[in-house]
Structure formats: C-alpha cells, structure tokens
Amino acid sequence: MDRAPGPSARLKLTLSYAGFLMLAGVLMLGAVWVFLLRYVPERAMLINADDRLDNGVFPVRGVLLDVFAPRAAAVLAFLLVFGLLGGWILAGRMLAPLTRITNATRTATNGSLSHRIRLPGRKDEFRELADAFDTMLARLEAHVAEQQRFAANASHELRTPLAISKSLLDAARTDPDRATDPLVERLHAVNTRAIDLTEALLLLSRAEQRSFTPEHVDLSLVAEETAETLLPLAEKHGVTIETSGDITPTSGSQALLLQLTTNLVQNAIVHNLPGRGTVWIHTGAHADTAVLTVENTGERLSPQLVSTLTERFQRGTERVHTDHAGVGLGLAIVKTITHAHDGTLVLTPRSAGGLRITVELPLATDTTPRWSR
Numbered sequence: 001m002d003r004a005p006g007p008s009a010r011l012k013l014t015l016s017y018a019g020f021l022m023l024a025g026v027l028m029l030g031a032v033w034v035f036l037l038r039y040v041p042e043r044a045m046l047i048n049a050d051d052r053l054d055n056g057v058f059p060v061r062g063v064l065l066d067v068f069a070p071r072a073a074a075v076l077a078f079l080l081v082f083g084l085l086g087g088w089i090l091a092g093r094m095l096a097p098l099t100r101i102t103n104a105t106r107t108a109t110n111g112s113l114s115h116r117i118r119l120p121g122r123k124d125e126f127r128e129l130a131d132a133f134d135t136m137l138a139r140l141e142a143h144v145a146e147q148q149r150f151a152a153n154a155s156h157e158l159r160t161p162l163a164i165s166k167s168l169l170d171a172a173r174t175d176p177d178r179a180t181d182p183l184v185e186r187l188h189a190v191n192t193r194a195i196d197l198t199e200a201l202l203l204l205s206r207a208e209q210r211s212f213t214p215e216h217v218d219l220s221l222v223a224e225e226t227a228e229t230l231l232p233l234a235e236k237h238g239v240t241i242e243t244s245g246d247i248t249p250t251s252g253s254q255a256l257l258l259q260l261t262t263n264l265v266q267n268a269i270v271h272n273l274p275g276r277g278t279v280w281i282h283t284g285a286h287a288d289t290a291v292l293t294v295e296n297t298g299e300r301l302s303p304q305l306v307s308t309l310t311e312r313f314q315r316g317t318e319r320v321h322t323d324h325a326g327v328g329l330g331l332a333i334v335k336t337i338t339h340a341h342d343g344t345l346v347l348t349p350r351s352a353g354g355l356r357i358t359v360e361l362p363l364a365t366d367t368t369p370r371w372s373r
Contacts (some may be wrong), residue, residue, distance in 0.1 A: 008270045018080060025079040029072045036064060049152040093246040097126035101133060113141040170334050207245075207336040212253035216364055217258070219248035220283040226261040227281060230269060238275035239296075241265070245283035249364035250290040252341040254307040261292065263330040264357055268296035271313030272354070290361045298354035306347045306355065334359070 097119055107115045116137060119130035168186055227241045234241050250257075261281075268279040280295040310331045331347075332358075338345040343361040350356055 004121040010088070013091035013094070014087035018083030021079050021083035021161060025076055027041070029075065032335060033068065033072075038066070076197060078248065083276075093291055096129065101126070101130055104133065104137075108137060108140075113137055115350065133370045139343040145285065161190045164190050172190075200216050203319045205329065207256055207333065207340045212340075214247075215250045215254055217250055217252055217254050217257050219250060219256045219290055219361075222254075222258050222261050223281045223283050223292065224250065224267050225258065229262065230265050233266065234269050234279065234360060237269055237272065237277070239269045239272050239277040239279055241269075241279045243281045245281075246285065248283040248290045248292070249283050249365045250341070252361065253337075256337045256340070260334050260359065261294075263334050264292075264294040264359075268294050268332050268357075272296050272298050285363055290363045292359040292361075294357045296354045297352070303349060306349050309347060309355075310345065331357075 076194050100117055100119060104115055104117045116132065116134045117130040119127050121127060165187055168190075196200065223243055223245070227243050264283060265279060269277075272279065277297045280293075282291075282293045282295075284293075335345050338359055338361070341361050343359060346358040346360075348356045348358070
C-alpha cells in the first residue's frame, strides 16, 4: 500500500515526551506562583535598622514577579531542550526491538523464511510480538516446504498414469494386430486412477482452504451411513464392520466429515486381515469433545511407521500389501479435514495388530435445532 510520508514514531514519541515534560514544568511553576500569591502580601512597609518607621511602601509581589519570571522561563527552556534530547534517546531505545522486527519482516517479504528475530530480554509487549512473529515464520516455512514436496509428489503421481497411457498407445500403434480389449481395460484402469487422484487433490485443496459453510452434524449418523456404503467392500474382503456409540453432535461440513469417515473405514477394511478381519467404529461425546474412533485388526505396526501414515502419497501398499493401492492421500485428507474443523487426529498401533485412529472435534452446543443426515 502506498502511503504519504509522515513523521516517524520516534519523532512522535520524542515530541510527546517533551510536551509532557513541559506541561509538568508549567504546572509545577504555576503551583509555586499560586502559593506565592497566596502567602506573600502584595505590599509591605520597610523598617530601618534603628527601628524607626519608614512610611514608604515596598511592592513585594511586583519585585517577586520580576525575579521569578525570567528564572521560570529559563527552567522551561531547559526542560524543553532536556525533554527533546532525552525523549529522542529514550524513544530510540524503546523502539529498537520494533526496528529488528521490521527488518525481519522485510527479510521474510524477500523470501527468506528461515530468518528469526530471537529478541533477548524479559517478556514484554515487543518480545511477545517478536515471539509470535517467529512462530508464524516457522509455520510458514514448514507449510511452504510441505507445499513444495506436495507439488513435486503430485506432479510425479499425475505423470505416472499419463506415461503409462502413452506407452500403451504407442505399443498399440506399432502393433496393429494386437488385441484391443486388454489395452482398453488397462487404459480404463489408468484413467480411473488419474481421475481418483485428481478428485483427491481437489478435495484436499478444498479442505485446506476451509471453503465450506459449517452446519450441525451427528457423527453417529455419518458413521452408520459410511458403514452401509462400504458394506459391499467389507464383504468382498471378508471383513466385519461393527458400529456403536451415541449421538455425537459437532459442527462442520457434512460432506467433508462423511469423506473423512469414509477414508478411515475404507483404509481399515483394505489394510486388514483378509477373510477374518474386523473394523470397529465408535462415536461418543466426552466433555466438550466429539470423538470418532475407527479400529481394525491387521498386521502389527511400529510407532515409527504409524507416525508417517498421514504423509501425502504414503500408500497402503507401502504398509500392508493388498490389491488396493489407492492414491496415497486417504489419511492425508483425513488429517487436513480434521484440522479444518479445529480437531485433532491421533494414530495408535494396537498391541494385537492393526491400528486405532481417533478423531476429536469440538462438540456442538445443546441448542442445536436439527442434525444433518
């Protein structure tokens, strides 16, 4: 924003200090003068050393004013000079931290997010501002690094199906006698995967931008709808789904929370014990938190491996080998949707094998008029 030039904050503070000091000096001298006017008589008679009366009258206040006025003016002049000089020095010292913050801001504006202010000293308003700015820079740096990794991974993932499609088409063009049915099936599968990846990226972007209107949602109804929808997939893998819990009201996007639950349950089904696995879905309200928990049986997972499962493009085939690779964004989308709803996501490996995923969201108020289904 272009602004017209104006006086600096240091100059304003200096003038404020000097003006306040001058006002205090005037008030003090005025109080002295009022005191003198009250207790000093206007005129007095002069008595000589021989105790003989002199009928002459001496103007006490007039003489006092002649003596007091120039000295008061000198004091005020001194206070003015002292206030300007001292105020300039004090303002400079007070605004020194602000100068460091301004320089750090300019450095960050030029693209250097690794710079930190690290303002020393005890806690005060300037140091709180500097610490908040350092925290913001750290988050921005981490976010930018994550976005750069995401862009590189997304480019790679989108390039892969396109390269496969090109190879299949080149092979078909060089061999006109080749059967087209297998080629069409391969191209259909590759195209489906590219569409799924693109839709996942769009959903991820929508969740990150929080571009939704909050509404009242009952997580128990969302869990039941998800279980019914994914029942055919569970039967295909020989997995049993068990749901439990009470009404769990929260506020957010019905579509995004349904996608969150779907991703969790779908991952729990796919990465499970084939033919003898179980998925548990539980919802409940605790204090001021709405909790959704999804557990599944499966292979034992180490805490180190579990900590990486929400990373983008971390596919299930890298964790548990199945016939459903996915696009590697399932739990990343869950994490993003959870954060977009001001919630927390906790992944815990089960001692008997499998995974427990807990989503905690803010509990809606009791004045909710209706629930979204």
